[in-house]
Amino acid sequence: xxxxxxxxxxxxxxxxxxxxxxxxxxxxxxxxxxxxxxxxxxxxxxxxxxxxxxxxxxxxxxxxxxxxxxxxxxxxxxxxxxxxxxxxxxxxxxxxxxxxxxxxxxxxxxxxxxxxxxxxxxxxxxxxxxxxxxxxxxxxxxxxxxxxxxxxxxxxxxxxxxxxxxxxxxxxxxxxxxxxxxxxxxxxxxxxxxxxxxxxxxxxxxxxxxxxxxxxxxxxxxxxxxxxxxxxxxxxxxxxxxxxxxxxxxxxxxxxxxxxxxxxxxxxxxxxxxxxxxxxxxxxxxxxxxxxxxxxxxxxxxxxxxxxxxxxxxxxxxxxxxxxxx
Numbered sequence: 001x002x003x004x005x006x007x008x009x010x011x012x013x014x015x016x017x018x019x020x021x022x023x024x025x026x027x028x029x030x031x032x033x034x035x036x037x038x039x040x041x042x043x044x045x046x047x048x049x050x051x052x053x054x055x056x057x058x059x060x061x062x063x064x065x066x067x068x069x070x071x072x073x074x075x076x077x078x079x080x081x082x083x084x085x086x087x088x089x090x091x092x093x094x095x096x097x098x099x100x101x102x103x104x105x106x107x108x109x110x111x112x113x114x115x116x117x118x119x120x121x122x123x124x125x126x127x128x129x130x131x132x133x134x135x136x137x138x139x140x141x142x143x144x145x146x147x148x149x150x151x152x153x154x155x156x157x158x159x160x161x162x163x164x165x166x167x168x169x170x171x172x173x174x175x176x177x178x179x180x181x182x183x184x185x186x187x188x189x190x191x192x193x194x195x196x197x198x199x200x201x202x203x204x205x206x207x208x209x210x211x212x213x214x215x216x217x218x219x220x221x222x223x224x225x226x227x228x229x230x231x232x233x234x235x236x237x238x239x240x241x242x243x244x245x246x247x248x249x250x251x252x253x254x255x256x257x258x259x260x261x262x263x264x265x266x267x268x269x270x271x272x273x274x275x276x277x278x279x280x281x282x283x284x285x286x287x288x289x290x291x292x293x294x295x296x297x298x299x300x301x302x303x304x305x306x307x308x309x310x311x312x313x314x315x316x317x318x319x320x321x322x323x324x325x326x
Contacts, residue, residue, distance in 0.1 A: 003035055004118035005072055006322055007111060009104045010041035011123030012130065013084060014093050016301045018049040020312040021123075025057065028316055029074050035118070035323055036072040038062060040104045042084035046077075052089050053308065064107070067116055080107055090306045095129045102130075109145055112291045118326055119292035121318050124301070127169065136169040138295065139286045146290055151183075153190040153287040155261075156271060156297055157321070158278050163262045163270035164191060175210070175266045176222060184230035184263070190287045191261055192239050198325055203260035206250065207231055207243035210265040214244045222265070251277065280313035283321055292325070294318045 010017050021039070029037055039046075043059065050057065060076035072078050084100040111117045127137060135141040143152045156163050164187055167178045188205060195203040207230075210222040227244050234241050243263075245255075250262065251273040264270030274282060275297070286293040296314035304310050 004116070005036035005038045005078070006319070007108045007117045007120050008037060008039050008041075009101075009108050009120065009122040010039060010046075011101060011104075011125045012093060013042065013045050013086065013097050013100065014091050014302075014305060015124050016304050016310040017123035018046060019053060019306075019308065019310050020296070020315045022050065022053055022055050022057075023312040024316050024319065025074075025077060026055070027312075028319065030057075031074075033074055033319065033323065035326065036078065037074055037319075038072065038078045038080060038117070040080045040082060040107050042086075042100065043079055043081040045084055045086055045089075046079070048089045052306070064111075067111070082107065093126045093129055093302065095132065098130055098132075101125060105142075105145065109142075113146075117291075119294070119322050121315075121322070122293070122295045124296065124298065139168060142286060142289055142293060148289060150288040151186060152289060153187045155191055155194070155285040155287055156274050156282050157285050158274075158282045161256050161260065161262075161274075161278075162191075162282075163264060163274045164188075165264050165267045165270050167266050169267060172266065179210070179222060179226050179265060181226055181230045181233065184227065185233055188230075188234055188239060188241065188263060189237075194285075194287050195260070201260070202240065204258065205234075205239065205241035205243075205261050205263060206245055206255065206259040207241060207263040208247045208250060208265060208269060209244035212248065213246045227265075280311045281317060283314060283318045292322065294321060 058076040060078045062070060062078055062080050082100060082103050108120055112120060122138060125138060131141060135144065139152045139154050154164060154168050166184055166187055167175050170178050192203060195201045207227060209227060214223050223244050231241055231243055247269050262270055282297045284295045284297045296318055298314055301310065
């Protein structure tokens, strides 16, 4: 039986992605990975950065029409070429790369829709320039592009502990307006199903409050009106969940051991401690898409571009995860 490939969309061309990919390719993909990898990217830009980083890998250009017939292995870097006009190997990020990135995603989504590929990894993109405030994040962008009728769930995953923000890239003054009992129930239910079906584990959830010490001096309390009713509903439906916990004291060693997933009310409430504790040892999963989608848990990292010091661990974790789950 032919093994379906993992697709990688390289994302923002002026980012640390190629440096990470080259490091992972030489240490993992080329000789140790059984699943084929196909990189959707600009061949010319990849070659320029390969030369800059002093690597010399063979390329295997893949035509979309021949994809199903062609035997693919990782002895060469498999590429579906997408045209990208550029002058410099590294440059400032701008909206000039938007069409190119969108074209890369379009090809990936077409192949995934045709069941010609197994899963998608995407490199980092600039939310400011690529998403142009039309989408909260890539999670929502992909949900829209796949015309998914289900609402996606963001899960920042590590095999020992994971977190989920109920509101994703929402400005802090809009968090309460975007919270609801229904959204909490939906995201927890999605994660519970994912753990049971894909990971063969029954997760233990901890849910955090929104206000300091889970207390509000206002007449309206998010804990009383939204979070606690959501917990009660989930408990009635046999989901193992406790809370609400105060976020300032939750991320202790004991709680990281006793729970599998922490549910937070907003992005930085759970991603800040997660990245502090696990650094690059975590990945970003989007649940409820028609396919598996993961990405490294970091951005374009402009300050490190071209410096040859970027850590490839999160990209490596993405590939390891998909190898184990397929």
